[in-house]
Amino acid sequence: MSTRFYPQFKILLVDDETSFLRSMSLTLERQGYNNLITSSAPEDVQGIINSEKVGLVLLDLTMPVISGQELLTWFTEEHPDITVIIFSGLNQVDAAVECVKKGAFDYIVKTADQEQILESIKRAIHTQELNLENHALRAQLLSNTLKQSDCFDAIITANAQMHSVFRYLESIGQSNQPLLITGESGVGKELIARATHAASKRHGELVTVNVAGLDDNIFSDTLFGHSKGAFTGADKQRSGLVERASGGTLFLDEIGDLSPTSQVKLLRLLQEGEYYPIGSDRPKRIEARVIVATHQNLAERQQEGKFRKDLFYRLRTHRVDIPPLRERSEDIPLLLRHFMRIACEEMGKETLKIPKNLAPRLIQYPFPGNARELRALVYDSVSQSQGEVLDTRPFDPLLEQTDIRNFSEEKVTFSENQPLPTLNQLSEILVNEAMLRANQNQSLASQMLGISQPALSKRLKNMKDANIE
Ligand SMILES: Nc1ncnc2c1ncn2[C@@H]1O[C@H](COP(=O)(O)OP(=O)(O)OP(=O)(O)O)[C@@H](O)[C@H]1O
Numbered sequence: 349m350s351t352r353f354y355p356q357f358k359i360l361l362v363d364d365e366t367s368f369l370r371s372m373s374l375t376l377e378r379q380g381y382n383n384l385i386t387s388s389a390p391e392d393v394q395g396i397i398n399s400e401k402v403g404l405v406l407l408d409l410t411m412p413v414i415s416g417q418e419l420l421t422w423f424t425e426e427h428p429d430i431t432v433i434i435f436s437g438l439n440q441v442d443a444a445v446e447c448v449k450k451g452a453f454d455y456i457v458k459t460a461d462q463e464q465i466l467e468s469i470k471r472a473i474h475t476q477e478l479n480l481e482n483h484a485l486r487a488q489l490l491s492n493t494l495k496q497s498d499c500f501d502a503i504i505t506a507n508a509q510m511h512s513v514f515r516y517l518e519s520i521g522q523s524n525q526p527l528l529i530t531g532e533s534g535v536g537k538e539l540i541a542r543a544t545h546a547a548s549k550r551h552g553e554l555v556t557v558n559v560a561g562l563d564d565n566i567f568s569d570t571l572f573g574h575s576k577g578a579f580t581g582a583d584k585q586r587s588g589l590v591e592r593a594s595g596g597t598l599f600l601d602e603i604g605d606l607s608p609t610s611q612v613k614l615l616r617l618l619q620e621g622e623y624y625p626i627g628s629d630r631p632k633r634i635e636a637r638v639i640v641a642t643h644q645n646l647a648e649r650q651q652e653g654k655f656r657k658d659l660f661y662r663l664r665t666h667r668v669d670i671p672p673l674r675e676r677s678e679d680i681p682l683l684l685r686h687f688m689r690i691a692c693e694e695m696g697k698e699t700l701k702i703p704k705n706l707a708p709r710l711i712q713y714p715f716p717g718n719a720r721e722l723r724a725l726v727y728d729s730v731s732q733s734q735g736e737v738l739d740t741r742p743f744d745p746l747l748e749q750t751d752i753r754n755f756s757e758e759k760v761t762f763s764e765n766q767p768l769p770t771l772n773q774l775s776e777i778l779v780n781e782a783m784l785r786a787n788q789n790q791s792l793a794s795q796m797l798g799i800s801q802p803a804l805s806k807r808l809k810n811m812k813d814a815n816i817e
Contacts, residue, residue: 357403424451425626521547530669534720552596560602578627604644708795
């Protein structure tokens with residue numbers, strides 16, 4: 349079995365006192381920090397930094413040959429992206445201030461309480477992880493392309509905002525911090541969680557739990573497992589889904605509906621990185637990345653007192669909001685074709701032809717149930733289709749409100765006291781509205797307006813020229 353190293357970068361311990369190196373390494377390993385290198389020779393540090401992926405350095409202040417002060421200066425000048433904590437045998441305020449001014453993350457007295465030392469190291473690791481993620485994010489956003497586009501293949505979209513969501517997700521793919529996915533019901537949050545797991549390259553599996561309506565006992569038992577005899581009926585030990593997701597991703601869906609008691613347990617899991625199986629007093633470490641999703645507005649739930657503020661802040665370290673389908677109408681024709689193809693395949697039918705006027709009608713419908721609603725309609729249509737063409741009758745009821753055929757003159761009112769718009773002005777208003785509804789897709793907008801695409805393109809050009817003069 350391969351050992352999993354944590355954190356993802358190396359922690360370098362430098363001290364000429366080998367006994368301190370040994371005891372510190374043991375303390376850190378016991379806490380699950382096993383990606384360590386030690387050195388008792390400060391003169392070797394530069395070589396180590398050049399050959400290893402070090403992210404955090406614990407540096408003794410007083411050493412022969414090269415002092416910790418000198419090395420700290422070298423780090424801040426040459427490697428400002430590495431976090432340095434200074435260790436010293438002396439509790440000197442002046443030295444501490446000097447080191448922090450020079451760029452040290454913290455100054456720790458070796459004799460300090462172990463809790464305090466570990467807390468500082470934990471904060472430094474967290475900060476360094478965020479630094480690395482920021483770097484990756486910047487590089488990703490600047491490059492404007494996806495390195496692992498295949499991870500996102502299952503998500504059909506031509507929308508620019510969705511593509512920037514993918515780039516963001518790819519850049520934070522390997523982060524250990526939680527990810528919060530929000531968006532209306534049916535927008536594809538679960539697909540997003542799957543794609544993020546694939547982009548994370550974690551070898552473990554993606555384990556999904558819908559936490560809505562789980563009472564606290566079931567939540568704890570499902571996630572954390574129990575020891576033998578923990579409660580009546582617990583006749584053998586059972587591990588929970590946190591363990592099953594080891595080396596992979598734990599996806600908690602409908603997190604906005606988590607009970608208050610379970611919220612405390614989730615917060616502890618995320619903050620401390622550990623949990624207790626029911627009936628056990630031995631903590632276990634979580635080895636999975638946590639992704640949560642909700643269709644609820646968590647900020648509002650938190651203000652109403654239904655969601656813990658501290659958990660809300662912890663969960664939103666990384667977050668993405670998936671736009672509703674009505675705000676990316678260019679995806680409607682693509683999804684229509686996609687769902688039709690997979691429905692035909694599943695029902696063993698030949699691919700059907702889609703009537704040309706269907707997509708322009710559909711993009712005027714607000715789709716409160718988003719892609720899920722469109723999918724259900726397409727499946728219904730495919731199952732009812734007899735010939736070569738998709739039977740669009742299942743769409744009729746919902747299109748009645750928006751359908752152009754129901755457009756009646758009585759609905760249009762012009763105020764008596766105001767002059768009428770000219771035909772040219774009215775045509776400009778219509779063209780602009782159609783382009784807006786079609787998300788600037790000329791082919792769809794032209795179908796809505798009942799003209800050809802070249803005719804629309806000509807009109808747009810004329811409108812632009814007229815506005816410039
Ligand atoms: N962009 C997309 N491309 C392909 N399929 C999609 C897309 N968006 C959603 N779907 C499909 O629509 C259905 C609903 O998606 P999903 O379950 O991911 O939504 P959700 O946001 O998690 O919903 P809920 O909030 O109700 O849990 C699924 O069958 C999914 O495969």
